[in-house]
Amino acid sequence: xxxxxxxxxxxxxxxxxxxxxxxxxxxxxxxxxxxxxxxxxxxxxxxxxxxxxxxxxxxxxxxxxxxxxxxxxxxxxxxxxxxxxxxxxxxxx
Amino acid sequence: xxxxxxxxxxxxxxxxxxxxxxxxxxxxxxxxxxxxxxxxxxxxxxxxxxxxxxxxxxxxxxxxxxxxxxxxxxxxxxxxxxxxxxxxxxxxxxxxxxxxxxxxxxxxxxxxxxxxxxxxxxxxxxxxxxxxxxxxxxxxxxxxxxxxxxxxxxxxxxxxxxxxxxxxxxxxxxxxxxxxxxxxxxxxxxxxxxxxxxxxxxxxxxxxxxxxxxxxxxxxxxxxxxxxxxxxxxxxxxxxxxxxxxxxxxxxxxxxxxxxxxxxxxxxxxxxxxxxxxxxxxxxxxxxxxxxxxxxxxxxxxxxx
Numbered sequence: 585x586x587x588x589x590x591x592x593x594x595x596x597x598x599x600x601x602x603x604x605x606x607x608x609x610x611x612x613x614x615x616x617x618x619x620x621x622x623x624x625x626x627x628x629x630x631x632x633x634x635x636x637x638x639x640x641x642x643x644x645x646x647x648x649x650x651x652x653x654x655x656x657x658x659x660x661x662x663x664x665x666x667x668x669x670x671x672x673x674x675x676x677x
Numbered sequence: 678x679x680x681x682x683x684x685x686x687x688x689x690x691x692x693x694x695x696x697x698x699x700x701x702x703x704x705x706x707x708x709x710x711x712x713x714x715x716x717x718x719x720x721x722x723x724x725x726x727x728x729x730x731x732x733x734x735x736x737x738x739x740x741x742x743x744x745x746x747x748x749x750x751x752x753x754x755x756x757x758x759x760x761x762x763x764x765x766x767x768x769x770x771x772x773x774x775x776x777x778x779x780x781x782x783x784x785x786x787x788x789x790x791x792x793x794x795x796x797x798x799x800x801x802x803x804x805x806x807x808x809x810x811x812x813x814x815x816x817x818x819x820x821x822x823x824x825x826x827x828x829x830x831x832x833x834x835x836x837x838x839x840x841x842x843x844x845x846x847x848x849x850x851x852x853x854x855x856x857x858x859x860x861x862x863x864x865x866x867x868x869x870x871x872x873x874x875x876x877x878x879x880x881x882x883x884x885x886x887x888x889x890x891x892x893x894x895x896x897x898x899x900x901x902x903x904x905x906x907x908x909x910x911x912x913x914x915x916x917x918x919x920x921x922x923x924x925x926x927x928x929x930x931x932x933x934x935x936x937x938x939x940x941x942x943x944x945x946x947x948x949x950x951x952x953x954x955x956x957x958x959x960x961x962x963x964x965x966x967x968x969x970x971x972x973x974x975x976x977x978x979x980x981x982x
Contacts, residue, residue: 602851609847616843623836637829638822640751640787644877647758648869 614669621659624652678892679982680797680806682820685898686908687812690929694898694957695809696722697974702982703737706804710739711796713789714811717741738803740796747788786819793819794884805982813908817915823885824919830878837871894924894982897952901931901939906946913950923952925981932959953981 627645629636636642662669683695692712696719699710712719712727719739720727730740789811796806810816866872887893895916899909909926916923926946931939943954957976 605850605852609850612843612847616840616847619836619840619843623833623840626833626836637833638787638826639783641826641829641833641877643752643755643784645870645873646755647761648873 617655617659620652620655624649624656627652628656678797678804678806680808680887680893681982682808682810682816682893682895683898684810684813684816684895684912686900686905689898689900689905690927690957691898692718692809693722694896694927694929694974694978695719695807698896698978698982699737699739699805699807701974701977701979702805702807703734705979707736707802708738708805708807709796709801709803710737710807710809711792712739712741712809713744713792714809715744719809742789742792744785744788744792747792748784751788751791752784786815786822789815789819790822790884794880797884797887813912817912820888820921821915821919823881823888827878827881827885830874830881834871834874834878837868837874841868841871889920889922891922893922895921896925896927897923898927898929899942899946900929901935901942903938903942906942909946910949913946923950926950926952926954927957927978928954929957930959931956955981 625634627637627642627649681695681698683691683698685691692714695710699708702708710719717727719741723733723739725731725733725739727739727741729743730738733739793808897909897912899905913923928939928943939956946954955976955978957974960975
């Protein structure tokens with residue numbers, strides 16, 4: 585394939601654009617994941633002893649909760665390293 | 678259509694009076710009487726065997742709800758949705774573990790409420806639907822269920838909307854990540870969870886409206902004794918909190934021996950409610966048990982509805 589300086593420059597610009605965009609969004613992405621985690625916790629809180637909504641509500645919504653459950657699981661595993669994740673998101677250190 | 682709920686402490690005569698009211702009403706109207714009490718005795722009162730639903734007379738239908746079967750049917754449906762959604766678990770034979778859901782608390786109340794809702798919305802042409810309810814505790818729990826649920830749904834929907842809003846912002850900034858990836862949208866209809874929450878909310882709100890509306894009447898049955906009075910007071914308080922319409926108090930099993938207590942009980946109750954009151958006298962025929970007790974209620978119970 586022929587090397588084109590324009591393609592090369594375009595790739596550089598796109599990558600810079602993407603990096604900036606993802607930097608801008610990083611905090612919001614974390615926020616959304618935390619919200620999904622909170623949503624799952626509220627709905628399925630009885631697993632860890634939180635007051636929970638009528639259980640049929642959890643049963644009704646459970647089939648659509650795959651992503652929330654994954655996040656819940658992930659959060660439980662990463663619980664010890666929360667500070668590192670926060671520092672990473674905020675770009676400290 | 679009018680809906681009547683007969684409530685009260687266990688053993689005060691709810692079923693007998695509900696049956697008597699149904700019998701009296703059926704002389705002029707088409708009536709369905711439904712027993713929600715797990716310990717059914719409508720069949721005994723009418724002197725027939727009721728399996729599910731039966732036609733007692735031209736205008737009177739009797740129904741006994743099998744609560745256990747109802748709960749199981751509901752869970753079976755939900756477990757099927759779950760198993761369909763997490764199909765990969767079938768490979769490992771793990772889907773059967775969902776069956777543990779049948780032990781979750783609160784399912785019985787929900788099944789009960791679903792049964793009431795189904796009967797009310799069936800549009801079967803009945804002018805009166807009379808529910809003979811289980812003892813106070815369970816009755817209050819299922820009557821409170823629509824309101825408790827709507828409160829929870831509101832809170833959960835708020836969080837969900839925030840998630841969608843933020844996801845939409847992220848998507849707008851980032852753009853589609855790879856080819857074929859779908860855009861997250863802030864449209865309530867595109868999110869399954871919010872869609873389900875919204876549809877559940879509208880369903881419970883309309884049910885609540887029916888229960889609090891003018892077509893619904895709650896009848897409280899009690900006896901001339903202090904225990905019955907205490908529980909009735911609690912029930913009245915509970916109904917007030919839920920804004921459910923208590924329309925009639927039936928003072929059952931009154932005889933010459935307990936007239937003094939009856940007066941005292943009525944005086945206490947009149948302090949907390951202004952609902953109309955009717956005394957049902959205890960008659961020796963009840964004890965002779967020669968025929969169904971149903972026909973010995975002489976008081977006209979239809980004039981209140």
